[in-house]
Amino acid sequence: MAVEQKTTGAEQSEATRRDGHARYFQPAADVIETADAVLLNLDMPGVAKENVDLTIDKDMLTIVGRADPEQAGEAVYRETHVGDYQRQFSLTADLDPGNITAKMNHGVLTVQIGKAERAKPRKVKIEVAQ
Amino acid sequence: MFMDQWFPFFDMGKTLEEMDRVLGRMGRPLGLRSVPRGTFPAINIYQQDDAIVLTAEAPGLQPEDLELTVLTESVTLAGRRQEADRPQDNRFYRRERPSGPFSRTVALPEKVNPDSVKAEYRNGVLTVRMTKAEEAKVRKIAIKS
Numbered sequence: 001m002a003v004e005q006k007t008t009g010a011e012q013s014e015a016t017r018r019d020g021h022a023r024y025f026q027p028a029a030d031v032i033e034t035a036d037a038v039l040l041n042l043d044m045p046g047v048a049k050e051n052v053d054l055t056i057d058k059d060m061l062t063i064v065g066r067a068d069p070e071q072a073g074e075a076v077y078r079e080t081h082v083g084d085y086q087r088q089f090s091l092t093a094d095l096d097p098g099n100i101t102a103k104m105n106h107g108v109l110t111v112q113i114g115k116a117e118r119a120k121p122r123k124v125k126i127e128v129a130q
Numbered sequence: 131m132f133m134d135q136w137f138p139f140f141d142m143g144k145t146l147e148e149m150d151r152v153l154g155r156m157g158r159p160l161g162l163r164s165v166p167r168g169t170f171p172a173i174n175i176y177q178q179d180d181a182i183v184l185t186a187e188a189p190g191l192q193p194e195d196l197e198l199t200v201l202t203e204s205v206t207l208a209g210r211r212q213e214a215d216r217p218q219d220n221r222f223y224r225r226e227r228p229s230g231p232f233s234r235t236v237a238l239p240e241k242v243n244p245d246s247v248k249a250e251y252r253n254g255v256l257t258v259r260m261t262k263a264e265e266a267k268v269r270k271i272a273i274k275s
Contacts, residue, residue, distance in 0.1 A: 031224035043227050045171075045187035045254035068253060071183050073176035076239045080172035080187055107189030107254020 024086040027065065027109075036120060038095060038113045044085045045107040052104055054111065056097050061089045063109065170228045171207065171256070173236055182242055182260045189254030190227075196251065200244045200260060207256070208233035241265070 027042040040063075044052070047065035055062045063086065070082035091097055091113065099114030171188035184205055188196070191209055199206040213229040242260035249258045 028226040028228075029224060030222060030227050033221045033223060041227060043189045043254070045189040048253050068255070071174070071176045071185055071257065073178035073183060075174050076177045077173070077175035077236070079169060080174060106191060106251075107187075 024064075025081075025083050026087050027063075027085045029087060036115055037099075038115070040089065040109075040111040040113070042085075042087065042109045042111070043107065044109055046082065047085065047104075047107060047109075049104040052102075052109055054100070054102055056091070056100070059091045059093075059097070061091055061097075061100075061111075061113075063087050063089075063111070065109070169234070170211070170232050171234070173207075173234065175236065175239065177239060180262055182238055182240060182262060184236070184238075184258040184260070186256040186258075187254065188251075188256055191251070191254070193251045196256060198249055198256070198258065200242065200247045200258065202241050202244060202263065204235055204237050205258060205260075206233065206235040 027044045029043075030039075030041040032039040032041070042063060044065040044067070046067040048068065051066040053062075053064040055064075065085040067082055067084055094115055096114045096116040100111065102109060102111045104110075171186040174185045176183040176185070186207055188207075188209070188211075190211060195209045197206075197208040208231075210231045211229045238260070241263035243263050244260075246261040247258060249256065251257075
């Protein structure tokens with residue numbers, strides 16, 4: 001997934017025009033640490049893969065998902081609003097911002113951020129002094 | 131093998147300082163989008179002239195994991211959301227996404243024809259389009275003059 005420029009004013013006003021005022025929902029996220037990486041799983045139902053933007057600016061990871069339009073008709077029963085998603089994460093020095101992959105499937109975005117080499121657990125070999 | 135140790139080089143409280151910025155527009159921050167327990171997936175029902183359309187936000191499912199039953203006046207949606215694979219040495223630092231089995235039944239505002247149902251699962255949203263039963267359809271009445 002390409003890393004693009006941070007959200008520009010133009011994109012923000014597009015979100016503003018939708019629904020008449022900008023609304024962003026924070027997608028629910030799981031954050032999981034493995035030996036080599038940190039995984040983020042985000043629920044963004046209604047967002048197609050091509051409508052996800054991942055941006056890294058210094059140590060800030062910003063994820064934006066533009067949702068498919070709402071169903072036509074009058075909502076006679078509503079538990080949720082349709083809207084775009086945004087969430088940000090600070091990446092600490094232990095993570096390598098150059099080593100990020102992302103997958104999007106059935107509305108779930110999985111981001112994998114590799115740990116910087118020096119932050120991975122490693123064995124230290126002890127030499128025996130002669 | 132270091133995998134069964136507790137990552138001695140990390141102090142997770144400090145190391146992964148994940149900060150969520152709550153995005154607000156117009157000074158109104160929006161809270162985390164999560165549905166209360168017992169209401170996954172979130173369901174909306176829309177009334178159209180000839181049809182009732184139900185949407186359910188259920189990301190991360192395989193379509194074959196979803197069981198949809200449509201009766202004249204209700205819809206039942208059941209399934210199971212798998213928990214992420216978690217080998218022993220992985221750790222959750224944040225866990226907001228629901229998982230496990232679910233089953234929800236909602237009443238429909240009008241009678242529908244259960245034989246004319248179209249269901250589509252796209253980008254994690256299930257959309258169920260049900261044609262209204264004959265007597266429930268909007269009928270335009272011609273005015274004779």
